[in-house]
Each structure stands twice: as structure tokens, then as C-alpha cells.
Amino acid sequence: MTRKSPDQLRSARWFAPDDFRSFGHRSRAMQMGYDHADWQGKPVIAILNTWSDIGNCHSHFKQRVEEVKRGVLQAGGFPLELPAISLAENFVKPTTMLYRNLLAIEAEELLRSHPVDGAVLMGGCDKTTPGLLMGALSMGIPAIYMPAGPMLRGNWKGKTLGSGSDAFKYWDERRAGNIDQAQWMEIEGGIARSAGTCMVMGTAATMMGITEALGLALPGASSIPAVDANHQRMATHCGRRIVDMVWEDLTPKKILTRKNFENAITVAMAEGCSTNAIIHLVAMSRRAGEDCAVSLDDFDAFSRKVPVIANIRPSGDKYLMEDFYYAGGMRGLMKTLADGGLLHLDAMTVTGQTVGATLEDAAVYNDDVIRPLSNPIYQEGALAVLRGNLAPDGCVIKPSACSPHLLNHTGPALVFDDYPSLKKAIDDPDLDVTADHVIILRNAGPQGGPGMPEWGMVPVPTKLVKQGVRDMMRISDARMSGTSYGACVLHVAPEAYVGGNLALVKTGDLITVDVPNRRIHMDVSDEELARRRAAWTPPPRRFERGYGYMFSQHIQQADTGCDFDYLETGFGGPTAEPAIY
Known part of the structure; x- marks a missing residue:
């Protein structure tokens, strides 16, 4: 293998030349207590x-x-x-x-x-x-x-706690009235230690x-x-x-x-x-x-x-x-x-x-923690990508962490245009919702969030939690925490805020999520979708200045990674090394 020589080091452009600019670099480094011996060669x-x-x-x-x-x-x-x-x-x-x-x-x-x-x-x-x-x-x-x-590991009363996952779990138990304030405070102090x-x-x-x-x-x-x-x-x-x-x-x-x-x-x-x-x-x-x-x-x-x-x-x-x-x-x-x-x-x-x-000397020492391929905890991979008229450019679900009966589910939509209204409704004891409903949160994607917040693990409504329901189908253009679980369809692309079909769903529309066949569909005709699109009004811009304005001008959708368009490799030529004068 060919190795660089000291004169080929990038830093040598700053420190090595016998000129006035490099004198400035060296003298200011010496101002901080460094010496030539620290950087030379x-x-x-x-x-x-x-x-x-x-x-x-x-x-x-x-x-x-x-x-x-x-x-x-x-x-x-x-x-x-x-x-x-x-x-x-x-x-x-x-x-x-x-x-x-x-x-x-x-x-x-x-x-x-x-x-x-x-x-x-x-x-x-x-x-x-x-x-x-x-x-x-x-x-x-x-x-x-x-x-x-x-x-x-976290700990509470002899139980092992996992940050995030158990926080969601025990919060539902508190909402159901099974955990009191004192116990909740104990969990709070033991889950991240x-x-x-x-x-x-x-x-x-x-x-x-x-x-x-x-x-x-x-x-x-x-x-x-x-x-x-x-x-x-x-x-x-x-x-x-x-x-x-x-x-x-x-x-x-x-x-x-x-x-x-x-x-x-x-x-x-x-x-x-x-x-x-x-x-x-x-x-x-x-x-x-x-x-x-x-x-x-x-x-x-x-x-x-x-x-x-x-x-x-x-x-x-x-x-x-x-x-x-x-x-x-x-x-x-x-x-x-x-x-x-x-x-x-x-x-x-x-x-x-x-x-x-x-990997030559690598090994597994507990085959219940790291299972052999012949005994997996889930036969397919952790994620699945769904497509259909609700998400033409795709969306994501984690089937390994949701209830099996929801992997193929059809139910009526219950639609929320923003997170504050959803949050308020979730705790309403009179909310018209059943375990068969498909809760939809929109305008929470890269542009709409803004920034695609982790709102995608929509809480199960308190009314249903008290009935013993712990999972139901939820769909959004948001993300969710990686510590989350449940039947949550995420990253719907294009997002509602830019006119994706998620923006056209109405409460009561029948929604089908079919994970085995990688399909997500709203039972609405193309003609009706066209009428709804013609009536749709783009929302106002989120930002008028600063980083947020730059973000909103250049952020891409979830299916392409939410990078800025001008930062990808294919955008223009490489950036030159800085001139040192």
C-alpha cells in the first residue's frame, strides 16, 4: 500500500510554506500553546x-x-x-x-x-x-x-425498562388508570440511568x-x-x-x-x-x-x-x-x-x-438474543414498503412491531389536519372512534411538520385504551421514534402539505392496508380524487426567513432521503479546496 509523505498532507498547505500567510497560521497556533513539533510532519x-x-x-x-x-x-x-x-x-x-x-x-x-x-x-x-x-x-x-x-438497562420494581418503548407502554397504562402518579414518577427516575x-x-x-x-x-x-x-x-x-x-x-x-x-x-x-x-x-x-x-x-x-x-x-x-x-x-x-x-x-x-x-473470530454467546437464521423472531425483515393511491411514491411500516391482526386491515378513516387537533381529540371521551378506524394525521411531513417530526406513533384514543385496546391502524406523513411500536404507516410520499393524495382523504373513506401484498389504498375513485384535488388549496408557507426558509426551498421528500437537493452528489461538480492566500 502506498503511503502519503508528510509534504502530501492536506494540513501542510496551511503550516508548511515559508510565506506570510503560513507564518500567521503557525504563530496563532503557538498563541494557543502549541509548537512546531505538534503539527510538523x-x-x-x-x-x-x-x-x-x-x-x-x-x-x-x-x-x-x-x-x-x-x-x-x-x-x-x-x-x-x-x-x-x-x-x-x-x-x-x-x-x-x-x-x-x-x-x-x-x-x-x-x-x-x-x-x-x-x-x-x-x-x-x-x-x-x-x-x-x-x-x-x-x-x-x-x-x-x-x-x-x-x-x-432501566429498572423499576424489578422490571427491566427500555427507554422509549416502555415509556409508551406505561403511559398507556397510566392513561387507562392502572398506574398512579407516584408510580409514574418512579418510572421516570429509573428508565434512563x-x-x-x-x-x-x-x-x-x-x-x-x-x-x-x-x-x-x-x-x-x-x-x-x-x-x-x-x-x-x-x-x-x-x-x-x-x-x-x-x-x-x-x-x-x-x-x-x-x-x-x-x-x-x-x-x-x-x-x-x-x-x-x-x-x-x-x-x-x-x-x-x-x-x-x-x-x-x-x-x-x-x-x-x-x-x-x-x-x-x-x-x-x-x-x-x-x-x-x-x-x-x-x-x-x-x-x-x-x-x-x-x-x-x-x-x-x-x-x-x-x-x-x-468477522473471522466473531461468535454468538446467547442464541436467544441473537437468533440463528433457522429460528428468527420474525421471518421477514423489520420493514415493509407499501404503495398505492394513498402513497404513490411509497410509505413504510414496521410489521415486526405491530399486532398481527392489523397486517391486513380495512377501516374507515378518521382524519386530522394537524397534531394539536389530533392531540386534543385523542383524550376526548366522546370521540366517535372504534378499534377498526384508521387514524390519519397529515401535514406532518418534511415540509408540513416542518421537518417531519416523530408524531407518527399516534396515541390510541383514551376511550379505546380504557376498553383494553393497545394497537390500531394509524397513517401519517410523519416519522415515529425508532423506540416506538404498533401498526403505524409512516413517511407517506408525497406528503399532504405539497399536495400528495394524503391531502385528499376525508373522514369516513375506507382505507385498506395490506402488508403481505405491499398495498395501501383508499376506496375513492379516480374521478372523485380529481374533483377533490381541484378543490384543494395549498397551505401557507411555514417559513419566511432564516434556515427554515432555506430548508423549505430545498428539502426533498421522504422516499429520497429528505436531503437538500443541492447537496446530493449528482448536483453540479465537486467543491474545490479552499484557497490559502
Whole structure:
């Protein structure tokens, strides 16, 4: 393998020349206490850290960044921490999805504008993983992803709690009157008890696992609990490895092919992934290049042949990510898939080795947590893509996490145009609703939300909850949390706000959702739909200025990944390196 020489380092453009501009770079670095020995002949490594005081999932990143720096220094590099927007999932409103692309822009421009040769990307909480990776893919320098890792198991009165999934579950019990205020407060204090991301197979765990499957994280890194000492060592290993990647000039473009993305889809299906995986992986693949791009049809095709084998909530019924790690983690799951002929073993990874080479000594230590292919928890993959006159460009459902009797269901629509009116109606004891109804929430997509909030797991109306109903069919152009469960059809494209057919549904229309045949249909004639469309009035714009205005001008629909149109690989030529004068 040909290795770079020091004069070929990108950072040398800033620091090496004997001219006035480089004098300024060096003198200002010395102002901060650095010396020529810190950067001379060494790769400069940017550490993009998404820590903040309100980023609960990344609260350990203050320490982890020091451990990454230690690895960079051990390998002979020069580490520089560059803070990036944190996107704290629970606190950012209306949704972090509104700002995923802002993080992608920030990551790309931080790396392009600074004197850096490689990057460690510190993420984990839902949108930070795709945001960082999208930016790094577009920039193109060597990069490695360091996952935050899941938090420890929750606990309440001897019961194991999973963040998100059990919050939804016990909230319904409280609404039904089965849990009192004191008990609810106990759950509140026991469900999230360490640093790290949700410990169910939500969007965070899904995307960390997908990144490992893509080959952009160290083997085994994605499932280590955030507070385990192995996580600290992994962070340091990331620091060491990125220095070698710079010398090897091992960029994402040299790692990623269509095979890597097919591996990622396979792993997503097998791990019982979040529905959000589709949006993010499609967007990432389109950043990686036309040869890598995947679509909704790819996800559906893989779902037909890849079973769910990770018995992790919410698709599973018992275990959490800590159990998954002890059972062999992502390497164990990928080894099972590899032995079944479901992975491309010749795909490259950040290690400089193939996937096959990294899995040689992998094993499964608990085959109830990571099931063999002969005994899956769900015979098909975690997600299904439906199409029909209600969603011409597709929509998504997670059949592995919904009640079996709803996989083929027809019922009358109960339509809501916005989330506040839906929320108010859900608790109305006189709401005219039955368990057969199909609740529809619209104007909650990329444009309409704005930002496609996680409103798609529409609560079962309190009236029905008190009757013992815990699942019913719900349809929206919104997303839902990866920790959610139930019969929820999501990501309807095109969304209602831009005139998709979801905007034309009326309360009482019969809606059919047929998952086995991948069909979603409203029993309304084409002639009647045409009349309704002629009477439809576009809603007013959400934004008149700022980032929101830019967002609304350029955001794409869910089926193509909700990226900005001008940031995809096929839009114009590559961005030039910055001039240094």
C-alpha cells in the first residue's frame, strides 16, 4: 500500500510554506500553546464532537474526546476538537430532523475549511450519525465514526425498562388508570440511568449498527455500552486508527461501494431496525455517489429475504442493547448473516480489511438474543414498503412491531389536519372512534411538520385504551421514534402539505392496508380524487426567513432521503479546496 509523505498532507498547505500567510497560521497556533513539533510532519485530526450541556445521550463525550485525543497522540497525530451542533433528540423542537442537514453542512464545511487531514466523528443520538456521515462523505477526507453506545438497562420494581418503548407502554397504562402518579414518577427516575443512547433497537442503535455494517466504524464498536470501559478503549482505538487511515489515504470513496450499502440494509433488517433507517440510509447512499444509491425498493426486496434475528425491543419481546452486546453484539449478528450467505464479505472497512476478515473470530454467546437464521423472531425483515393511491411514491411500516391482526386491515378513516387537533381529540371521551378506524394525521411531513417530526406513533384514543385496546391502524406523513411500536404507516410520499393524495382523504373513506401484498389504498375513485384535488388549496408557507426558509426551498421528500437537493452528489461538480492566500 502506498503511503502519503508528510509534504502530501492536506494540513501542510496551511503550516508548511515559508510565506506570510503560513507564518500567521503557525504563530496563532503557538498563541494557543502549541509548537512546531505538534503539527510538523504529522496528520492533523479533526474530532467532531457533538457534546453539549443538553445532549443527554452524549453526556460522556467530554471524557471520550480526551480518549480519542490520546489515541491520535499515540499514533503520532495532532488532535484538534471541533465542536458541532449537538441535536439533543429529546429537547430540540420541533424535531432534530429539521436540523440533520444543518449538521451535515456544518460537518462538511468544518472539515473543508480547517487544516485537517482526517476526522473522527463522535455521534450516536439519532440524527447525529447520518448528519456527520453525510457531511464527511461529501467532504471526502479519511474519516472514522465513533459511536456513543447505548445506555444501561432501566429498572423499576424489578422490571427491566427500555427507554422509549416502555415509556409508551406505561403511559398507556397510566392513561387507562392502572398506574398512579407516584408510580409514574418512579418510572421516570429509573428508565434512563446512565450516559448513552436509547438501549432499545431505536434509531440511535439502528444507525450505529448500520454504520458498522457500512464499514465506517471499528468492528464491534456500535454495541458497546456507553459507560463500559471497553467503550473508552474503543475511543482511543479510533484515534489511533484515523492517523493510519490518513497515511493510507483511506477515504470513504475508497471504502464504500454498493456492496457496503447492501450489507447495511441486510443488517438493518436483521436487527429489527427503526423505520427512520430508510430515510437516513437512502440519504447517505445518495451522498456516496450514484453507484452506491439505494431506494425504498431495495429495502423492500431485502425485507423479503432477511429475517429479524436480533431479539431486542421493540421488535423483540425481552432483551435490550446491553444483552445484545454480551451476546456477541454486531459482530455476532453479522457473523450469523455471513454464515448464511447474506453479506458481501469482500466489502472494505475502515480497518483496511474486508468484512469477512473482520468477522473471522466473531461468535454468538446467547442464541436467544441473537437468533440463528433457522429460528428468527420474525421471518421477514423489520420493514415493509407499501404503495398505492394513498402513497404513490411509497410509505413504510414496521410489521415486526405491530399486532398481527392489523397486517391486513380495512377501516374507515378518521382524519386530522394537524397534531394539536389530533392531540386534543385523542383524550376526548366522546370521540366517535372504534378499534377498526384508521387514524390519519397529515401535514406532518418534511415540509408540513416542518421537518417531519416523530408524531407518527399516534396515541390510541383514551376511550379505546380504557376498553383494553393497545394497537390500531394509524397513517401519517410523519416519522415515529425508532423506540416506538404498533401498526403505524409512516413517511407517506408525497406528503399532504405539497399536495400528495394524503391531502385528499376525508373522514369516513375506507382505507385498506395490506402488508403481505405491499398495498395501501383508499376506496375513492379516480374521478372523485380529481374533483377533490381541484378543490384543494395549498397551505401557507411555514417559513419566511432564516434556515427554515432555506430548508423549505430545498428539502426533498421522504422516499429520497429528505436531503437538500443541492447537496446530493449528482448536483453540479465537486467543491474545490479552499484557497490559502
